[in-house]
Amino acid sequence: xxxxxxxxxxxxxxxxxxxxxxxxxxxxxxxxxxxxxxxxxxxxxxxxxxxxxxxxxxxxxxxxxxxxxxxxxxxxxxxxxxxxxxxxxxxxxxxxxxxxxxxxxxxxxxxxxxxxxxxxxxxxxxxxxxxxxxxxxxxxxxxxxxxxxxxxxxxxxxxxxxxxxxxxxxxxxxxxxxxxxxxxxxxxxxxxxxxxxxxxxxxxxxxxxxxxxxxxxxxxxxxxxxxxxxxxxxxxxxxxxxxxxxxxxxxxxxxxxxxxxxxxxxxxxxxxxxxxxxxxxxxxxxxxxxxxxxxxxxxxxxxxxxxxxxxxxxxxxxxxxxxxxxxxxxxxxxxxxxxxxxxxxxxxxxxxxxxxxxxxxxxxxxxxxxxxxxxxxxxxxxxxxxxxxxxxxxxxxxxxxxxxxxxxxxxxxxxxxxxxxxxxxxxxxxxxxxxxxxxxxxxxxxxxxxxxxxxxxxxxxxxxxxxxxxxxxxxxxxxxxxxxxxxxxxxxxxxxxxxxxxxxxxxxxxxxxxxxxxxxxxxxxxxxxxxxxxxxxxxxxxxxxxxxxxxxxxxxxxxxxxxxxxxxxxxxxxxxxxxxxxxxxxxxxxxxxx
Amino acid sequence: xxxxxxxxxxxxxxxxxxxxxxxxxxxxxxxxxxxxxxxxxxxxxxxxxxxxxxxxxxxxxxxxxxxxxxxxxxxxxxxxxxxxxxxxxxxxxxxxxxxxxxxxxxxxxxxxxxxxxxxxxxxxxxxxxxxxxxxxxxxxxxxxxxxxxxxxxxxxxxxxxxxxxx
Numbered sequence: 133x134x135x136x137x138x139x140x141x142x143x144x145x146x147x148x149x150x151x152x153x154x155x156x157x158x159x160x161x162x163x164x165x166x167x168x169x170x171x172x173x174x175x176x177x178x179x180x181x182x183x184x185x186x187x188x189x190x191x192x193x194x195x196x197x198x199x200x201x202x203x204x205x206x207x208x209x210x211x212x213x214x215x216x217x218x219x220x221x222x223x224x225x226x227x228x229x230x231x232x233x234x235x236x237x238x239x240x241x242x243x244x245x246x247x248x249x250x251x252x253x254x255x256x257x258x259x260x261x262x263x264x265x266x267x268x269x270x271x272x273x274x275x276x277x278x279x280x281x282x283x284x285x286x287x288x289x290x291x292x293x294x295x296x297x298x299x300x301x302x303x304x305x306x307x308x309x310x311x312x313x314x315x316x317x318x319x320x321x322x323x324x325x326x327x328x329x330x331x332x333x334x335x336x337x338x339x340x341x342x343x344x345x346x347x348x349x350x351x352x353x354x355x356x357x358x359x360x361x362x363x364x365x366x367x368x369x370x371x372x373x374x375x376x377x378x379x380x381x382x383x384x385x386x387x388x389x390x391x392x393x394x395x396x397x398x399x400x401x402x403x404x405x406x407x408x409x410x411x412x413x414x415x416x417x418x419x420x421x422x423x424x425x426x427x428x429x430x431x432x433x434x435x436x437x438x439x440x441x442x443x444x445x446x447x448x449x450x451x452x453x454x455x456x457x458x459x460x461x462x463x464x465x466x467x468x469x470x471x472x473x474x475x476x477x478x479x480x481x482x483x484x485x486x487x488x489x490x491x492x493x494x495x496x497x498x499x500x501x502x503x504x505x506x507x508x509x510x511x512x513x514x515x516x517x518x519x520x521x522x523x524x525x526x527x528x529x530x531x532x533x534x535x536x537x538x539x540x541x542x543x544x545x546x547x548x549x550x551x552x553x554x555x556x557x558x559x560x561x562x563x564x565x566x567x568x569x570x571x572x573x574x575x576x577x578x579x580x581x582x583x584x585x586x587x588x589x590x591x592x593x594x595x596x597x598x599x600x601x602x603x604x605x606x607x608x609x610x611x612x613x614x615x616x617x618x619x620x621x622x623x624x625x626x627x628x629x630x631x632x633x634x635x636x637x638x639x640x641x642x643x644x645x646x647x648x649x650x651x652x653x654x655x656x657x658x659x660x661x662x663x664x665x666x667x668x669x670x671x672x673x674x675x676x677x678x679x680x681x682x683x684x685x686x687x688x689x690x691x692x693x694x695x696x697x698x699x700x701x702x703x704x705x706x707x708x709x710x711x712x713x714x715x716x717x718x719x720x721x722x723x724x725x726x
Numbered sequence: 727x728x729x730x731x732x733x734x735x736x737x738x739x740x741x742x743x744x745x746x747x748x749x750x751x752x753x754x755x756x757x758x759x760x761x762x763x764x765x766x767x768x769x770x771x772x773x774x775x776x777x778x779x780x781x782x783x784x785x786x787x788x789x790x791x792x793x794x795x796x797x798x799x800x801x802x803x804x805x806x807x808x809x810x811x812x813x814x815x816x817x818x819x820x821x822x823x824x825x826x827x828x829x830x831x832x833x834x835x836x837x838x839x840x841x842x843x844x845x846x847x848x849x850x851x852x853x854x855x856x857x858x859x860x861x862x863x864x865x866x867x868x869x870x871x872x873x874x875x876x877x878x879x880x881x882x883x884x885x886x887x888x889x890x891x892x
Contacts, residue, residue, distance in 0.1 A: 305731045305801030327766040334797040335762040404728040
């Protein structure tokens, strides 16, 4: 081009220039055609600047990600829109929202409940474990000595570590954003402590010329440790008793990170109003961890004591229950076996056992059965109607009661027949038959082996009297001295017989019989025998007998002397005599049969 | 409830700690002042029915042995400059501290207190000579930590200024 400008001509330059321009354009088209198209498009884009949805959709995800990495402004600008959208959505379709958040709320509620339960159980466990053991007693002593509460002493001895307090502190101002404490921990001046912690951090940072991002990580005083977790705008300080595990650091870190993620705006714009951080409580509570020393194997002493107590109680109850059951069974068996008592039903009335049924008045007193079996009498009542039992035992018992037999009489029962045997007085025997038949259940009485002792004695004495004999000299009608001496004995015997007749209620006759020997004439002998009988009768007559009548009878010659002629040298002395015969009417009931 | 961090600044022995003692019964011992250079207390004030918790950072008096740590000033919403009315040299210290505070926390409300007002016969500071320092302050007051005169109202004035500013 420089050479052409130097060409000397008049009109040529114009022609040349026009032609040159065409050539230039052609050349330019040839060389820059593709770029020209691109330039045109770009110009068009710049002049008509508006974004097209397709283009935006391609870059939007990356754009959001990149912007979020830079700072939180995008997030901040989206919050009001999201909140409004959410509010509108809840208003329009609450069910949808409630379904969506249910999976989150459920576990959160469960977590809160299980945490509360765990804390409660832990405190209950500790109290149980240590309140009754020897160690527990020692710790009680320590608590009393040091003036601390028992729970505090237990905690000190059993704690591996426990996060007692968590401070969330605004880094720049040192002001307290939130603070939580474990159960039973008392705090004071949290705001001041928060500021002081910040001051200490500043002091250390300044003193050792560390950057703003660095900070104290840990403070330790005695068994208290303060772990500090730094965030860009806030710090988390956990006050821990005992030796915390390293993994607790991860928890603290996670918490401060979560808080920064969720509260970045609030942290940035913090002007002293901590109410925006109230909800951090849920996050902070995750840091309130604790671990207790595990007791070496086996069950705690208190559990053993409790178990032993329980077993003892159970044993005691079991023993008493078994004893009571045994007494109850014994009582039932005893009542069942007892004659004259019939239990128709047993029922419970206000804690009392009531027996209903029938009882023969002669049956044993049921209270005695209670005492005998040992069953608590206070809890048992008997309501038994009286009745007459016709069991052999009761008939027998009633017979004994009514007949009142003397010891010498045995009473037995065969079916409905009462058998009386042995010796009884005349008076008792005379009444026994009638009384026996009045006893219900007795149809007949067998008295064959029942001996009337009064009658027996009467017979003996009668026999003694009939053995007596008063001998006379030949021709004599009075007695000699030595024979007369027998009369006193005979008188006594007769008197006895009279007394017995009175008891026996009989009126016997005593025949005073006189005999003579065959010597002499018959008429003489007859008269003599009568005189001799009369003589003895007269001797006895003054006795004044009440029941016995005396009769003098002369029978002449002794028939024994007539039966055999006397041998040589034999006399008829034994024929001249008076003897006695007692005649009596049978006693009523004597030798009673059926 | 809002909280505000405020700092107490002033030269050695101007009576800052005594002023605080009039207001609150502290949790920490005053030995912290000489060890880490700060003692913290809190004071609740009520401004127009709003409660405000003042967290007071009582900074160690600036002297030849120890300088106020600038980091302690960070995050303050206001501060209190204390001058000993009987010692004019404490004005220079106050000016220096004021400048430090401005550098660290920017323009925030402050009150200027001329302490030891009770020692009238020894009074040597004329408020008119305080110039810039008193013009920028939201309150300049003569106070007495000994008698308590003006202390409470000085804190209230600062609290109100901070609330209005935030």
